[in-house]
Amino acid sequence: MHTVAVLALDHVVAADLATPVEVFGRVRLADGSRPYRVAVCAPAPKVAGEAFTIVAPHDLSALREAGTIVVPGCSEGAAPPPAEVFDALRAAAAAGTRIASICAGAFTLAAAGLLDGLRATTHWAAAGLLARSFPRVEVDPGVLYVDNGQILTSAGAAAGLDLCLHLVRRDFGSAVAAASARLSVVPLEREGGQAQFVPHTPPAVPRGSSLEPVLAWIEENLAGEVTLARLARRAGMGERTFSRRFREQTGTTPLQWLLLARVRRAQLLLESTDEGVERVAARAGFGSAAAFRDRFRRVAGVTPTAYRSAFGDCRSRST
Incomplete structure (x- = not known):
């Protein structure tokens, strides 16, 4: 059974956390068996969200046992994760573990150095900040997700669903992924990328400008x-x-x-x-x-x- 560890950090975005838990937890193979085991883990037993507090059943040791790690985003203004989170992610990457981020989770991967020299994405509204903060990352704000093989990143919350379904398809084929998509009432592939969601307004000029x-x-x-x-x-x-x-x-x-x-x-x-x-x-x-x-x-x-x-x-x- 393939273990998916979902990393919950303080001020985790609820939708980002729930998406991999639900998608991977509901996957069924043709014989009805569950191919994934989902483990929510955190650096501390309790994780504070914006409107909730959860008790994580696993600590960071779950990252060592996982075949896939998913890093959800955290709310704007959240404190940086503790150093042991970055150490655990780097160790997992060195061991060949597949690591994916949802939305602002890309900032955690970038801070750990896991996106250096790679193409990556995040929510279009945060793409500029990601590029400025981590110049060694090639930020692509126009796509729903980026698959670099071992390291994957996705855009906003709904794009996290696209990414999880993509991983299911990678692991078990289109038929299993399509069945999972139907359970989520979404298409397996969405047309276009983030560009359709970005407000395309011409650049403004300073008030009082001659133009x-x-x-x-x-x-x-x-x-x-x-x-x-x-x-x-x-x-x-x-x-x-x-x-x-x-x-x-x-x-x-x-x-x-x-x-x-x-x-x-x-x-x-x-x-x-x-x-x-x-x-x-x-x-x-x-x-x-x-x-x-x-x-x-x-x-x-x-x-x-x-x-x-x-x-x-x-x-x-x-x-």
Whole structure:
């Protein structure tokens, strides 16, 4: 039997902790047998969550006996884990144990040095902090999970479910994993990555900036013809000067800002209306539905139709 040790640290996120316990605990093989034994362990007998306290039935010695270790995330502001946690994780990694993190659990793995030189992910909102805090880690904020073989990381809480099902499939095949997915009422594979969940808002400019009136005009005229020459004239500058000032104040080019603003407008329309893709493309200012689909997928990671299915107002879809 394969032991999965779930490491509970103070201020552990409840969903991150429960996901591996439930997924691995419910897996059944074709003969009805349980292939996994789940052991919740902690450096101290009691673990304080945000709204609960649990008594962990196992101490850190469970990490030595595990075939897989799952490290859930902890709430923002949680104190660093004690040194013995990092020592136990490093020892397990050296012994070849498979180690996976859910959401902010990637910070624990990174602090232990287990992500150095590896590609990794975490919740999109924390990806920048992870990259700044651990420059030796190649942070990819756009995916649901990263499988490096022995070391795996996943994004936010729901992506932890994706990762656990992926591990079940690695261990026992697609049929067993698909049955586990059905128990959790989720697809075995979700379309797209984290990009579809990230608010894609064009970069802001400082209040009082000379560009503020121009950017407001762009927002009001996204469906019309917006050219560099027209924007420069409105700003009272030459095109080269306008482009330079624009990059200085927004960190991007006028074209990239415009395209992102149009994608954001399209997202809002897909979320709140039942208009067809062609109509959404036109209202957002794209020259064709094909160009719209291509740009939307580049930014959001999914098709406009898939985005609407995930985030559209159910009232508009039912009318």
